Structures are given as structure tokens and as C-alpha cells.
Amino acid sequence: MQPTVRDPNPPLTRSVEDYLKAIYHLSSQGGFAATSDIAAMLEVSPPSVSGMVKRLSEMGLIEHVPYRGVQLTSQGRRAALRMIRRHRILELYLTQHLGYDWGGVHDEAERLEHAVSDELIERMASALGQPQYDPHGDPIPTAAGDIEEAELVSLADAHVGTKLELRQVGTQDTARLRYFAEQGLTPGVLLTVSERQPFNGPTTIALVPSGDPRVVGRELAQLLWCQEIGS
Amino acid sequence: MQPTVRDPNPPLTRSVEDYLKAIYHLSSQGGFAATSDIAAMLEVSPPSVSGMVKRLSEMGLIEHVPYRGVQLTSQGRRAALRMIRRHRILELYLTQHLGYDWGGVHDEAERLEHAVSDELIERMASALGQPQYDPHGDPIPTAAGDIEEAELVSLADAHVGTKLELRQVGTQDTARLRYFAEQGLTPGVLLTVSERQPFNGPTTIALVPSGDPRVVGRELAQLLWCQEIGS
DNA sequence: GAAACGCCTTAGTCTATACTAATAGTGAGA
């Protein structure tokens, strides 16, 4: 019995894992994840984020530039990808083997991803035939921590006729975000590009599967980052 | 937005669920669960148990008789049985559908039982065909909270030739518990009764599957509560 | 270049849960 020496490398807590995942998603489009965005994503107050950011920095999982935001270190990125792998494999397993539908899986996976062992995840991955994509078409990181980086195009540059999945909304402006949400333009939505007016004019799209049309001006279209859907 | 009203019926925390399960197991043989036994089972200090006992009483989940121990209220019992159902269904699902062996399932189930939804448990139960027993032969409580109460016999009274599963060790004496553990006589062990000497003499048993023999004097044999294995 | 607004951080508090150290009941044996 030694006199209370702290474990230098304790397992990450549930909260820490959630923060890393959020930071991964928010900073994947290049830059820093902002405190208030993390707070909004995790539904906690900004001061809670500041507190956790301090802890995560001390753990070497993120880099923090005060008043700018945070980025994952390679160690933090590894931990985040591990959670994303878990989440996506769980979603796939639950839909394929236990009859969940797309809508219902997310919350279940969100809770389970913190509790499952690596062994269980690999057993599920085997049962699924080492899948590469989850039910939403997102790539599943490998156990080694590699992930297929999606090539994203802005809606303003997408070719007419292409089928796209909306992946990222490239702004933090509340009014614009709210407008996009009202229009049903949130990450994960599927759409096809119907036409584009000449001279930097607006793009017309059709939502899938409803077929509802939307007309998006160039400035806003440049904020909507999409992935081409191959199939 | 009301001024901070506490949820009168919050979901139970992981810790609370663990305490209830431990108390259920310790008090199932009739009496009270002692503070120190709960502490030993959960590997926490006795003062931690006293603290939690106070909270659980206030929540109406247990009855506490100071310096005697605790018992579950019907509400606490319901919550405990819910956890036991989850645990046993998880163990069974992991062994039958994901290739786990008996040894490996327990820890995995121990973590997952706090994270799964009722819906997932019922889906697993369906996939398993609404099973009644887990891989260790223990009865699975129904979703409604009923459980088949096992009839236990002490080893001293068991008939020669019977196959038994050791279920409960009916003492809190550390030296005896330690001795039983050294002999491999811990709950869950399977054994057959080989012979018994006359005039209240010792019972000879064979451990299953190793076949190792053990000779147990009458006094100790009376402490070993077993369930007959039908099959 | 200063003022104002907005986002970020610090300060201080709360809860759940754990711990150690110290105290108080309880029951067995002298």
C-alpha cells in the first residue's frame, strides 16, 4: 500500500469522452471549436466548458488558445475516433441485429458507447462483417484509428444533378443557423441539386425523400458543406 | 422556466443501482444486509456505505435499522430486480449471440446493465425467446418484476448423488469466508454430493467440472446453501 | 481610436460519491 499515488493514466470518464467527441465534430472542418459551440452541442453552460477545457488541456487531450477555442491533440483525436467508431458500430449493430430503426438508434448508442468494452465492439464489428459505413452513410474509423476523410463540397459548387448529404453548416451565426434549421437544412439531410441560376445565382435543391424544393442564395449555399452520395 | 425545482423522481444513478443489487443479494436469505458486507461486496469503505444508506433511505428504497443493517422496500426491490433482469439477459445475449464465454460475460454485463434502455433489454429478450434462466442457471426476473425464488438446501442436508450449485454462504465470519474461498467454495460453483459419513459426519463433494474432492464438516456444510440443478 | 456588444473566463457554490480519522453502539466473554 503506497500512500495514495494517483493513477497517471486513468480511464476517461463519460463526460470527457463526450467533450472529445463534440470537439472532434466541431473542429473537423479545419479550425477551432468554440466554447459556446461545445456548450450548445453538449447542452451545458459555457462556464462548464471552460472548466472542462482546463482539465482536458492538463490531460494533454486538447490545445487551448484562450478566447479562440480548442483543437484536439493527436492523443485526443485518437480517443475521439475511438468513441466515434464505437458509436457507429453500435448504431449499425442495433439496426441490423436488433431491429432498431434509424431514428431510434442514436440515443441508445450514445449511452452504450461509454459502457461497452473494446472486445464487445470488435465482436459486433465481426458479426457485421467489418463494416466501413454506419446506417447514415458516415465512415466508421478503424480500430487502429484511421478514418476516411469525407471530401466535402459546398452547395454553391456542387454540380446540378448530384445527390448530396448535408454534413456541415459552416457558420456559427445564430440567425443563419436558425434559418437553415427552419428550412430543414440540418446535417444528415439528403438532397439533390435541381438547378443553378447563372452569374452566381441561387441554387435550387430538392430534399430527399420528400422532394420539397428549396432555393438557396449563393452566400448561404457556400456555407452548406455536403458529401456526394455515391450510391 | 421555474426557479430550480428538483425532479421529484430522478433516474437512479449507477451507484444507487449497484447498492440496490448488492443489498438484494445480501438480504435475499431472509435478513438484513450488514454495512460491512455491502462495503465488501462493492469494494468501498464502510463509511461510504453509511452515507449511501442514508440517501437510499431518504429515497424510500431501503429500510435502515441503525447498527443492524438494511432491507429493501418494495420500491427498492423492484429496482433491484430490474437490474438483475438486465444483467442476466445481457449475459445470456452476449454468450448466445456474440460468442462470449461464461467467464467473460459478467464484467461486460456489469457495465452495460446501467446503460441499456428497457427497450433494448426487451429486444434482446425477444431475440433470445423470452428466456427464464441465465447462463449460470439463475432465474431471470420478468419485466413485471417477478422472480422464481430458488429453493435452497444446506449442503449438510443435501442428498448424496445430487448435483448442486452453491448459491449463498451463510456466514459473515471472515475466517470462514476466507477458508471457503481457498477451497474454491464460492457462490456459483457447481458440485455433486459424493458421500456423507454417518452420525452427523462430514460430507464429501466433488467440484464440477474439475472433479476435485472436498471434505466438509457438518458445521461448515450447514453454512453452504445450494440449489439443486435440475438438468 | 474609443465605445459597445458579445463571447470567454474566473469566482464561488452545489451535489454525488468517495475517502480517512475519530467516536459511538453492541454483544460476547470474564
Place this chain on the structure above:
DNA sequence: TCTCACTATTAGTATAGACTAAGGCGTTTC
């Protein structure tokens, strides 16, 4: 019956993580 040893409880502290309220930094605007 008294004492001793054991077990249980209280007292006080620590940690993770959340919150609100208050203050600081930066950027935009004039």
C-alpha cells in the same frame, strides 16, 4: 455486570462535474 473487540456511524475532506453571477478580452462600429 463490566469490559473489550468489533462494527457502524459521524465528522471532515477531496474530486468531478455542473451551475449562476460577475468581470475581462476582442471585434465591430462609428
